Amino acid sequence: MCGIVGYTGGRAALDVVLDGLERLEYRGYDSAGITVQAAGGLATGKRAGKLVNLRKALADDPLPEAAVGIGHTRWATHGGPTDLNAHPHLDDDRRVAVVHNGIIENFAALRSELAARGHVLRSETDTEVVAHLLGEVFAGDLAEAMRVVCRRLEGAFTLVAVHADQPGVVVGARRNSPLVVGRGAGENFLASDVAAFIAFTREAVELGQDQVVELRADGVSVTDFQGRPAVVREYHVDWDASAAEKGGYDYFMLKEIAEQPKAVADTLLGRIGTDGQLTMGELALELGPVEKVVIVACGTAYHAGAIAKYAIEHWTRLPCEVEVASEFRYRDPILDRRTLVIAISQSGETMDTLMALRHAREQGAKVLAICNTNGSTIPRESDAVLYTHAGPEVAVASTKAFLTQLVACYLIALHLGQVRGTAPDPAGLVGQLCAAPAQVGRVLHTMEPVRALARSLADAHAVLFLGRHVGYPVALEGALKLKELAYMHAEGFAAGELKHGPIALIEDGLPVIVVVPSPRGHSVLHEKIVSNIQEIRARGARTIVIAEEGDHAVAPYADHLIRIPATHGLLQPLVATVPLQVFACELATAKGHEVDQPRNLAKSVTVE
Template sequence: MCGIVGYVGPNSTSEVLIAGLARLEYRGYDSAGIAILDSEHEIDVRKRSGKLKELRELLKDSPIKQGNTGIGHTRWATHGGPTDENAHPHLSEDGSVALIHNGIIENFAELREELAGAEFKSDTDTEVVAVLLGRELAQTGDLETAFRNIVKRLHGTFTLLAFATAEPGKIVAARHHSPLVIGLGEGENFLGSDVAAFVEYTRRAIAVEEDSIAVITPDSVQVTDFDGNTVATEEFAVAWDPAAADKGGWPSFMAKEISEQPEAVANTVRGRIKDGLVEIPELAALGDDYLQNINRIIVLACGTAAYAGQVGRYAIEKWARVPVEIELSHEFRYRDPIVDENTLVISISQSGETMDTFLAVSYAKELGLKTVSVCNTQAATIPRESDAAIYTHAGPEVAVASTKAFMAQVVALQLFALHLGRVRGVLADSDHRRAVTQLEALPDKVQQAVESQEQIQQLAHWMADTRSVLFLGRHVGFPVALEGALKLKEIAYIHAEGFAAGELKHGPIALIDHGQPVFVLVPSPRTSPTMHSKVVSNIQEIRSRGARVIAIVETGDTAVLPYADEVIRVPLADPLFEPLLHIIPMQWFALELSTAKGLDVDQPRNLAKSVTVE
């Protein structure tokens, strides 16, 4: 889950590397480092444990030499703790090779045993590869040949970048189950774990395919497979503006991204409504005949994306009349699922690089299943490996705790449900058009919900010492309750649990004690009167046992007023769209409670944005 950047060219290499790492820090912030091949063909390295600001301070006190070849790394620790010694880049024994790595080398212990006499300076699997590469280079005398020989011996997941003192102006890179993209410049070229590494300098990019080796110089790019055969590449234009990944005056990326949710919804819907009906052009690759014969859908996802899938399930089953199962990606491929040729797999991943999900999609393809990816990141691995992709167009999401990506994923699944219902002929035209009307009105309603921040801020500051929060929801509100609890765990580091409200009397009500805060997602009394009355009864049950009730209700609902301690109002919406409004106050609450506790909202401990190791 590390961030990597490489650069060859005439500009200030250290500035390019640090700028790239700043945009990649969401991938890991246990340590950071850079290595540059200077004008005297010597490698200069600066690295420091902690966040990128620690490396910046080190560079002020001890400036690095300049040259036209360099690599940089921001780390999420796997092998070895977050120390200065374990920070990347790592060098070969003789200092002739510098190397950085994203992933896990599973056979590193076996390889290390071969390196008799080597004195390792770190506890990492990465240094083993650097030492191996240095020894291989000494034998072959050619960096590409040595690199190719070493890469084919590695087991696990990896993206590797390396350069050598003997070949200035050249970086070699390899990928196996870990992301790598090339940035194309004029008289300069870039490498990165995603386009954020170089988007400030170029919008032209190439996604490196699985099991490929890339070699860049200032004037050339070459991509081959591990055996040296040329691999065809396709250039694409990076769609987002680098300014979209800046805070833009907001105190945190998370606050900015919560506020961007109206635009994220609008961008996800845009271009997918024709004559009042949903039509997703990207699904043409599957063919209407196939879609008409689907008898089951399996959604693969992890964390927040899995909760988005649970919300989407309600829409798919209601509008398309196809049964849906939500599978945690890391569980799916370790069992023997019952599937057939009419089972469709939908994967959900903001980054499109989530390793658990990628491996689950690969397993689904081995089973002969069709796959659709819901993804926010252009040219990412999972959508490229899928039969069709629905991009959410939510824009870059930098904060580790996902907000606008969740919102866009749910909308994408709702669009898919409406498209599938139309193709299968099971959704009445009037119901379809009513749902489309709701979708088109959603950005304005989301904006109104976003404006609840001030009320939530006051509430969170009152609750700064809270050690546990519970969340209750019924029907489509249940997965939203789970997501609300996850947000609080991720960034406020307190106990939080989401429950189906109907489960209260089956055990969870034992958790209710005097003063226990409970968020309750209240369905609309207009559209769901039965569920509404049951949830009001739930509120009465927990209130009588001392709970402090924070009710999220639609505007105009007065039935909960006698029983709730706090009421947060959201605009009116049909039941399947309520979750997109209910989740926003809970996002704000997690952010504001974390802020009140003095925590880092954007970079919570032990977490990284993209989980690129299994």
Template sequence: LIVGIGDGEAFFASDVPAILSHTRRVVYLNDDEVVELAAAGPTLMTLNGTPVRREPTTVTWNLKSARKGGYPHFMLKEIHEQPLAVEHTLANRLIDDAVRFDRRTTRFLDRLSDDEQFIFIACGTAYHAGLVGEYMLEELARIPVDVDLASEFRYRGSRLGRRTTVIAITQSGETADTLAGVKMAKAQGAKVLAICNVMSSSIAREADAVIYTHAGPEIAVASTKAYTSQLTTLALLTLYLARKRKQLPAAQAKRFARGLAALPALLERALANEQAVKAVAAKYASARNFYYLGRRHNYPSALEGALKLKEICPLIHAEGYAAGEMKHGPIALIHKGWPVVFLATHSPVYEKIVSNIEEVRARKGECIVIATEGDAAIKRYADSLITVPRTDEFLSPIVVAIPLQLFAYHIAAANGCDIDQPPNLAKSVTVE
């Protein structure tokens, strides 16, 4: 909750955009605080009446950022803002192929022990970002990572301590379960790093250190640019820790850094393919069930693609799976015309994904394949093909997010869905 302080006036709201046309000076309320708005100005106090003095924070982004800007929906605007959002995430952090964080975050990371236990906690789309981060950190930095849904982490009796680092991933910084998980971790002596978009949010204030994603305000309920900015932040964190622990050969580290630097341009190229994605979406707009399948780094992409579709088009049921799990149940439902979205970009498990595609084709399912540009061989397996620019395998989830988001958006638009405010969902889940 926030209080906006204007010229002889004050405002009370749950989020900044609601009052941004009136003032940029805001005060954030902490837990167990109340505010009284009166003609003399706002008075902040604790529940037992103890006065609280807190200086206002100045919001640095403007109202234009919280308007559609000519797009039919905020979601489509925010999809197209991703090259700039990722550029902002990288700015002043990726310099001459090296990663630099602010002083507080650098001090936090440099004090971590070599046998540190890492736990990601998050909800929804941010949880999928954590799953991608797990692959990155374990394979490149050789750091063991657990990933927990924040709503489960709170209740499963985890043994935490001084050698545990909990990394909370959140767009809003207000997600109730994630905030509760952060408080629980700190109570047990664990360290907390937040990856967050909203400055001065509750989780940002609770954490020992924060890496802000700088994605800009995200208005649509379905997360798009916050997700790709979270993935980019996790890639920066991975590169920093991998180099610090001397786990990554210099040549590979340089290639990875160059891949990160190239991301804004690659996302622009992926967005340039929107009309092709829209045509594929039109072909399947009447379908009511979808599978999304991926392996390794793009298994979380399959989960995220399915979530995007069912978030904004409640007429449709969609499920994401690790492609290797298809034989363990999901394949039983596949029949003629059942659409399956495959993440088949260049990777060491490419041949296995092709094998999964053939299994679906044998059952006359419809194969929608997202593949790497220039992959001529994949065309013979795809009923519909969407291509993305080639990038480092570890960064491919960032690039494939674009067609997955556009595919969901255009199917929802074709079905007349309320894309920015789907039924039964909220942007910031501040209740349990």
């Protein structure tokens, strides 16, 4: 979950690394640190808190000029967010420095061994043991020392190191944790995300599982942990530095909400032919024998999967299960070669989802990934992948990634339905999908009353969300956004469950947001949810109702009415979610919270 940057080349390493860390701060902002390889040895600066604290410290006490450096932004696991626990960590002689992402599971045993041999470990982290081990085994070749040490480590980790006695060299290693190479002219980069070096190069190299990479200014070499040369895949990043900048918005989240019409259109691009037919060439899977679909995901991606379940079962007549990825492999799920597992992850590095994917493949299931990040681990380990093409998403709270995941799920559901001959009116559904970018744009242009409403609720202590059918996962997603950003009690409920307990929470003035299904496609559900609105309003709730244009039945019972375009009932989440994103962002801003970097959270959860 941490951000890692390494550089060797002809530029000022301090500037390159700090610039990269700034682009990766969304991955962790408990502390930050940097080590440069200077003429007199290694020089290090690190501070608890956000990157700005490190910048201030370096302004007061500058590091020497250098052309090689490594840096880190931390999301704390072992040890609190203090100066001492901040990375990089050094060995006793201060000749080797290491930054690390992940968890080294056998660090306690290794730490005891080192202490018994006279090493003094000063931090509470698992990372520091690696610096001491590297210092012990180094014999002039840092890459070989890294291979030796990695063979002793258990767990998931990315490691990047420099040594004072091997000038111009940066070495990295990865197991179950992201690390990518950026290739430049007379310079090379290492990072946990391409965003770190996108201002300097768009040429990248994937690193595979259990590989060690040695960077010099004039070249890159990759081996496995045993020292055998490894085959790697090079690729071109199809977005530039401007895509990862705020572009005049106060927050990345605001920018990414505004980018959703384009992101949805880009996800559809190339997958619908001029004749209106689906062209899903990426799905090079034999789907005929599929008898069951299982979706695994976490957080917001799980909510996308929960919505996909409705579409898949309705359009394919296949049973579909949706699983929280962190629970999946521990309950002994029933999988076989007739099961299609869909793994959803924005980053492609979500550790819980990756472990679920691996378990599914061990059981013989086919795995299809939905992902936004080219070259990441989950797509590489899947049988096929559908990229969402949302572009970089920097804000921790996901917005455009969620909508594009929904689109990808709809495309897969329709494709499966066509393969099976079960999809009703596929051409009409494709046409309505194609209308989604414009509809999302229409919603965005009507959001000022939602912003005003959010500001008026800045002192509310709780908000409840209700929904039926696909509106239920939308309610869950709305509640999650409010928890993430506004740090307040927010819960989403299936509206039909209201009388089975949650109605006890209703009190005078409590804001309740209700996602109303279309009266056209779900008339019975519509009638029932109107009754739910009346029930909570009678008990003093302040009703905030999201309903499609032309739905007049809800108006008498809505204290605040938010209109969305009428669309196919299963596609309604594409437009119904947007007001909830805007609402959460504005309410958090009114409370004075950091929108892009909410407390205790990081963008990519790369540890279990």
